[in-house]
Amino acid sequence: MQIINTENYAEMSKEAARLVAATLRLEPEAVLGLATGSTPQGLYAELVRMYREEGLDFSEATTFNLDEYVGIGPEHEQSYRYYMDTNLFNHINIDKDNTFVPLGLTEDIEGECEIYDELMDMVGGTDIQILGIGENGHIGFNEPGSVFVASTHVTDLTESTIEANSRLFAKKEDVPRRAITMGMRGIMSANMIIILASGEKKAQAVRDMVLGPVTPECPASLLQLHPQVLLIADDEALSGIEF
Numbered sequence: 001m002q003i004i005n006t007e008n009y010a011e012m013s014k015e016a017a018r019l020v021a022a023t024l025r026l027e028p029e030a031v032l033g034l035a036t037g038s039t040p041q042g043l044y045a046e047l048v049r050m051y052r053e054e055g056l057d058f059s060e061a062t063t064f065n066l067d068e069y070v071g072i073g074p075e076h077e078q079s080y081r082y083y084m085d086t087n088l089f090n091h092i093n094i095d096k097d098n099t100f101v102p103l104g105l106t107e108d109i110e111g112e113c114e115i116y117d118e119l120m121d122m123v124g125g126t127d128i129q130i131l132g133i134g135e136n137g138h139i140g141f142n143e144p145g146s147v148f149v150a151s152t153h154v155t156d157l158t159e160s161t162i163e164a165n166s167r168l169f170a171k172k173e174d175v176p177r178r179a180i181t182m183g184m185r186g187i188m189s190a191n192m193i194i195i196l197a198s199g200e201k202k203a204q205a206v207r208d209m210v211l212g213p214v215t216p217e218c219p220a221s222l223l224q225l226h227p228q229v230l231l232i233a234d235d236e237a238l239s240g241i242e243f
């Protein structure tokens with residue numbers, strides 16, 4: 001795993017945007033794996049700026065998001081489809097038909113998991129996968145547990161994730177208890193993975209990911225086995241690691 005240590009969140013976001021933009025310029029039909037949460041918001045803002053000011057072209061790109069809450073629809077302001085539309089897709093020239101976010105509100109959630117993996121297989125996986133990291137070491141909603149789950153699946157969110165994400169809901173009880181998430185196979189099949197981390201709260205998870213054993217108790221630790229991973233993190237997130 002290569003590490004880029006940035007001074008702060010803004011630098012982290014710019015560095016990540018520079019790499020996504022380079023991927024798109026080399027390969028306009030690139031398949032981008034995207035993440036939600038607070039961490040990539042600066043990256044998306046920078047990509048929107050690059051679209052407006054530098055003509056960065058998304059018209060032929062395809063995107064796959066990592067996850068979605070189960071039980072809320074795309075119009076729900078806390079859904080990840082809504083997040084993607086409002087943070088990125090509505091502001092760039094991407095064809096929304098080529099943007100995939102798992103459906104969290106569907107009669108057939110197991111079928112949705114299968115379809116999602118089939119769609120990803122059809123495009124040959126992602127060229128570049130953006131990830132954040134949970135305070136508990138999760139990536140996507142692959143929560144700590146006793147096994148790595150390969151395929152897209154429905155998962156129960158851990159207390160720590162519900163607590164961390166409750167800041168975005170009116171009250172903790174409103175946070176959905178389950179989510180649909182791309183599994184480790186989908187994530188690991190990316191040609192290149194960029195994992196972003198900012199802030200003191202992520203220091204322990206980052207340390208476990210980089211220096212700890214490869215274990216499903218810290219799902220991000222599996223990234224140690226991927227040949228092309230770049231961790232872009234600020235000083236605080238890297239404070240648990242000595243260089």
Ligand code: PGA
Pocket residue numbers: 036037038039040132133134135138139140
């Ligand atoms: P955050 O979430 O970016 O909102 O901190 C990251 C994650 O839980 O993967």
